[in-house]
Amino acid sequence: MPATPSSRMATLWLAAMPLLFVALWSTGFIGAKFGLPYAEPFTFLFIRFALTLALLVPLAHWLSGEWPRGARLWGHIAVSGLLVHGAYLGGVFYGIYLGMPAGLASLLVGLQPLLTAALAGPLLGERLSLAQWLGLALGLVGITLVLGSKLDPGEALFQGFGLGALAAVSVALAGISCGTLYQKRYCTGMPLLSGTVVQYLAAGILLGIGALLFEERSVEWTPTFLLTLGWLVLVLSISAILLLMALIRRGEASRVASLFYLVPPVTALQAWWLFDERLPLPALAGMAIAIAGVVLVVRGKPATGGRPRT
Template identity: 80%
Template sequence: MTTSANSRLDAALLASMPVLFVALWSTGFIGAKFGLPHAEPFTFLFIRFVLTLALLIPLVKVMGGAWPGNWRLRGHIAVSGLLVHAAYLGGVFYGIYLGMPAGLTALLVGLQPLLTATLAGPLLGERITAIQWLGLALGLVGIAMVLGSKLDPGTASFQGFGLGALACVLVALAGITLGTLYQKRFCTGMPLLSGTVVQYLSAGVLLGLGALLLEERHIEWTATFVLTLGWLVLVLSIAAILLLMALIRRGEASRVASLFYLVPPVTALQAWWLFDERLPMTALVGMAVTIVGVVLAARGQARR
């Protein structure tokens, strides 16, 4: 193969990597939907983190990755892990466990860039631009359209899922938002791979305690559950992290960030195909409005 052909192949692979990353990332919500009928949320996540750490720790040694330099940084990374993994994934999994549709879950937690851009002002001293305020307004209008289409005025509850499920997903949104801000403020020197190990350790301990104290810890070791668990560990927790590392090294992280806006509609499409989850036209329009708002808010932050 000629040098020019190799260059074109490398360029094609590089161009496809951000799309592949987001496509894989969106399956996390689908994996929760497949696995949760067979295990309770905290139990499911605890097993996932234990298996992930069993693979990730040797991988750090093989790849020669550096560990966080001091205990203070490790402590900050552990706190970010409690927010980014324990609160976020725990909220997502419990919300889906309680009946929240996977597509709607992805949309709600997909507000994270919008909420992060808004809170960066008071928490990090960053100025909020007019574009960000417009994005926030559009995001709220879009979410109102989506949730309004599920609201039953007669019972003041949501069709197909309860307010508890909504509360869990809002906890997930708060966790990923505050975790992002905390990591940006206190974990700037975090090595990605070994730092992820520290995050998974702290999150695994908390989720393990949650499973011990709040759940029966019964697991149905069906083929569906085993395959789902394998996918979440190998593809989401390992392969996606390695792919992200490769993208960051190649300077493509910004493309990944922009493509994250496609996660909610991609998840909704997968959920429709696999589980026949349907959203009315009002909700679909609201999803589009919300995504536009998130894009405006994130781009307004990037241009400052």
């Protein structure tokens, strides 16, 4: 039977989902750079999550009305929210707040697929093919080339920030890697919208505690901050995150994680356009190699065998 217009549109939408996710997700690092001069990181994120929940709760009730069943699933969803949203965003924003360039933060957390692929086998029973492992290796080489172009030839490892910023972004990297695997294993029965509400609620509580304990909680409500906050709430915290949840549900964790290899190049291009950050030739070559690695991971067929642990 010939394809109907509706089926063709559905096919195009499924094909566009990963690219759309990358385009939206990469703007989060740019948004952090725009907004952090006007608010401390945990305070900034707490406000973001509070506004997101105010919009998402009625949306979840209107569109779905289905909520997670049982305290056990609620607990698993909350843990995944602490990792995917609390640790990841808290680490990224705090690292940028301590002086790390937004593009470099994106590059460091772009190493996530390596951790995810290494852990997906023992935790989820996923086995990668040789082509997929080659793709992950190419991704690492590409990220290393881009990262190497940022090295300070002087005594300091990087310009403008110290070990605190590196530690914060390392927490973000561990959070998004472990959170992707945790959600894939324990939250497969999670209703998409209401489950995201539970995740944001858990992450918001964590970041609110961080703001109370470690920050002065002062905010400059400038037009730039308000516009940035609106973008992060509507486009990142709702649209991009729902896309991520749908992608995790549709494919193996390692394949979903490979999309994050595309985020650093896209972020770097945005930084060049918005902040006139120039990219040397090694960085451009690294971007091309990383994209080639993504193609191998996404198109490669998983090796046979292996079962998820129960």
